[in-house]
Amino acid sequence: MIKKIEDILKQGGIEEYKAEAKLIVLELSGMKLEEIMLEKEIPNQDKMIELANKRVETKAPIQHLLGYSYFMGEKYIVNENVLIPRDETEILVNKAYDLVKNIENKIDILDIGVGSGCISCALAKKLKDKNIEILGVDISLDALEVAIENINKLDLVRKVILRKSDIYSKIRPIEKFDLIVSNPPYIPISEKNNLQNEVKNFDPDLALFAYDELGVDFYKKIIDGAKNCLKANGYIAFELGINQSDIVFKILEKDFKNIEITKDLSNIERVICAQLK
Numbered sequence: 001m002i003k004k005i006e007d008i009l010k011q012g013g014i015e016e017y018k019a020e021a022k023l024i025v026l027e028l029s030g031m032k033l034e035e036i037m038l039e040k041e042i043p044n045q046d047k048m049i050e051l052a053n054k055r056v057e058t059k060a061p062i063q064h065l066l067g068y069s070y071f072m073g074e075k076y077i078v079n080e081n082v083l084i085p086r087d088e089t090e091i092l093v094n095k096a097y098d099l100v101k102n103i104e105n106k107i108d109i110l111d112i113g114v115g116s117g118c119i120s121c122a123l124a125k126k127l128k129d130k131n132i133e134i135l136g137v138d139i140s141l142d143a144l145e146v147a148i149e150n151i152n153k154l155d156l157v158r159k160v161i162l163r164k165s166d167i168y169s170k171i172r173p174i175e176k177f178d179l180i181v182s183n184p185p186y187i188p189i190s191e192k193n194n195l196q197n198e199v200k201n202f203d204p205d206l207a208l209f210a211y212d213e214l215g216v217d218f219y220k221k222i223i224d225g226a227k228n229c230l231k232a233n234g235y236i237a238f239e240l241g242i243n244q245s246d247i248v249f250k251i252l253e254k255d256f257k258n259i260e261i262t263k264d265l266s267n268i269e270r271v272i273c274a275q276l277k
């Protein structure tokens with residue numbers, strides 16, 4: 001069955017046809033790979049073929065057609081209003097966790113550009129034994145609706161709260177955080193035409209693009225306002241786009257110390273974190 005689906009996807013020009021065929025069969029059969037290898041009768045075969053054909057016809061990401069995606073072992077609802085969580089964002093979550101895991105008092109975290117809620121929820125799960133409150137903000141109400149569903153589904157309503165805010169616009173002066181974490185829009189708009197069609201046509205522009213030449217506008221704005229809402233010795237942690245680490249490092253230097261950069265599996269400098277001076 002996997003081979004059959006692979007053929008449909010391959011002939012339809014789907015680049016990751018092997019991984020997607022496996023995903024379609026596993027998800028629609030509800031079986032584990034070992035079970036599929038042993039079983040003769042796999043349920044829902046017609047639906048698998050239907051989904052593979054739909055994938056080829058519409059070119060919509062498989063996660064949109066399924067209605068969900070996986071991030072750090074959990075299932076997240078996704079649609080056209082949120083970025084599909086990316087594997088490299090796990091590095092940001094792990095770094096953010098390392099920064100705050102030893103704080104003994106209540107831990108307050110601000111997630112700017114919460115999208116599907118994947119960073120906030122994954123952090124809340126990792127910090128489950130701690131007294132934490134994560135505030136996720138986004139400018140998009142449509143994205144916040146998806147985040148609410150994910151927070152409910154993962155039973156995190158007591159840990160993660162949401163607010164519509166244009167970066168810090170709705171953060172009150174008395175609110176102070178131990179950590180600001182963000183995977184902001186960082187692709188320079190001039191690169192739109194170089195993106196894969198699936199990204200360009202299906203991920204929301206609001207989640208992807210920064211409108212300055214280097215794509216660093218959000219980093220500048222977030223760093224600029226950070227000192228007003230971080231607690232003493234508070235942290236900041238960002239996901240970075242390609243070739244943005246030097247610029248963000250320089251912007252951070254004025255008010256932050258202990259600046260640390262982490263590479264991803266492709267050797268790209270992907271995460272930067274720092275501590276308020």
Ligand SMILES: C[S@@+](CC[C@H](N)C(=O)[O-])C[C@H]1O[C@@H](n2cnc3c(N)ncnc32)[C@H](O)[C@@H]1O
Pocket residue numbers: 082083084085086089112113114115116117118119137138139140143165166167183184185186206207208
């Ligand atoms: C790259 S996505 C990250 C989504 C999610 N945190 C993740 O890592 O998958 C950036 C998010 O920032 C939001 N955003 C864009 N402009 C914003 C602004 N001015 N203020 C707050 N959020 C904004 C977008 O709606 C989008 O959800």
